Amino acid sequence: MPLLKDSEIIADTWLRLEDNASVPATGDIIVPFARLLAEFGKLSKRRGRVGIEFPNAERAEVLESFLPALSLVALPFPKFADGRAYSQARQLRQLGFAGELRASGDVLPDQLAFMLEVGFDTFEITTRFSPDIWRRTAQGLSLSYQPVKQQKRLHVWRERQLRGERSCRA
């Protein structure tokens, strides 16, 4: 499955391990959250980075103590209309998670801009859409009424405040 980052298709260096698959000695792996709970000791001692797939129904707080040991958290979109992962992404960023946040599942171009704003970095996408569409939809609108993460976008309220301050000084 192609992986999208910064509007480019990149190689996915992470290996997804299912419930029973044996853990390789090296390399970057993504394990289900349940395996992290069961095998944390073992997983944290191996060479190579550890990421998890975190279910929508779990509370972000339960990950807090694990976050320093995790390099990647994948949040699934079972259907594009199921928006729980948007809030989970925000919560994980607010808990201080600085690693890679990956969107998986039903990821579509018209939701990409929202996903970038709540803190996702990478996207497991299908080959159905042209790379051009993904580039076009990534930014969404050039401005937002909410605080922005993407540097190219303007936070309207912040801009207005800055202008107000400038015109007061002038």
Next chain:
Amino acid sequence: MYRYDEFDHRFVAERVAQFRDQAERRLSGELTEEEFKPLRLMNGLYLQLHAYMLRVAIPYGTLSARQMRRLADVADKYDRGYGHFTTRQNIQYNWIKLEETANLLAELSEVEMHAIQTSGNCIRNVTTDHWAGAAADELADPRPVAELLRQWSTLHPEFSFLPRKFKIAVTGAPNDRAAVKVHDIGLRMHANDKGEHGWEVIVGGGLGRTPLIGFTVRNFLPEADLLTYLEAIMRVYNLHGRRDNKYKARIKILVHELGEENFRAEVEAEFNRQTKLDVEVEQHELERISAYFAAPDFEVLPKRSADYEIAFARNPDFAQWVRSNIAAHRRDGYAIVNISLKPEGGIPGDATSDQMRSIADLADRFSFDEIRVSHHQNLVLPHVKQDDLYKVWKVLRANDLATANIGAAGDIIACPGLDYCTLATARSIPIAQTISRRFADLNRQHEIGPLRINISGCINACGHHHVGHIGILGLEKKGVEYYQITLGGSSATDASIGTILGPGFSGDEVPDAIETIVKTYLDVRKGGDETFLDVIRRAGHAPFKEALYAPAQRQ
């Protein structure tokens, strides 16, 4: 009223371009209908029985004359010369073509209007008191906060794919005209001992299949915390609201299943976790918005107008209209004019393009360029001098807009029903029309007094039948429409959900049933001061059941 600055203009223009791109990708087949659906819904475009329906946002129900003229032009150019004002203070056009929608939206954007989030599982148009800024009983105009909420909720990255739609209503007055207790979130302004304003936050009200009155999660939230607190509520809902069954997906079900205390604890915990980085930016924005809602340049006038009183004494039709359609204004010498869109036998909430233009002209000349849409599907000229009332009435009457029935039996709320809607199980418009004809005599309507008849054509309750003093719900059984009657609902400050009276009626029987209910009320009431709702609350359903069903049982 609020005016767009360069950012708002740019935002809406880009949004139109984005929709144009999405519509083109759908028309070319690049997007499936399933994928396109939520995108068009986030722009208010529904596929109905006969055509696309476009719902245009009228934020907190406030319009300028120029905007109203554009709505009229759109009705002529893209529809069949009329529009339908809705219970959520919006307007709907029923005969829209997908290919033309982007052009239509571009024309709306020129007058600072859009259709953003008038549908879809996102935060919908924020509604408020249709007398905001004019009402005599108001603490403060709630519209600055409503506009703040409009911007905050617009294309919110975290809250655009909620379990279900989300409706917020705001009021700044102790007498609730915004139905805040039957919204997903209702905000009611209060003042504390120091005279500071804060917000009562009511969550989990709603109509639909499971009608519920909301509960107060905070009594007095400081204004500076408002958005942070709302984000906490939205996050709790987005994460924990049910997604397995669309009929159980509204926040009211989450509140109900968690229980009020657990729900409150979840929200407070989330609120305490939230970072409040942007409070200063928000407060700056609220101040900036508030400046747009400064009171217009009212003249200093005497309490009473001689011209008005003479006309009132001389013209009984005018006097009757004044008694039912005029409300007290906060300023001496001014009045609030309520324009009924419920003429005898008419379609509730419909207005022709010519009517829209005549109202726009009146707003220009007599009401500081302001028009409001009420959630009763009527229009309002909020700031008319008493001296001008007679002139205004004459123009309204010439345009079939002076029906003197605000809040009376003829002022019926009805959803589009089976005449337009894909969800409907029965017709509602023809029922409204027949009842309206039955109660055409205005003297009789005034004798009956305040009476809210609300009609929905299916259990989704767009006609708010649960909060009608008399509610009528259209259902279907084996291909036959029938109607269930509820009594005792109210969306006002003392909000209540109506309860079912008994077995349903066929469409033909409904007007007689309503007639019997009204006659029973007149018999039972202890004088003209005891309203229909008072009687229901005092005497219960028993006298009405007896009158409606006993004769049939005796046969």
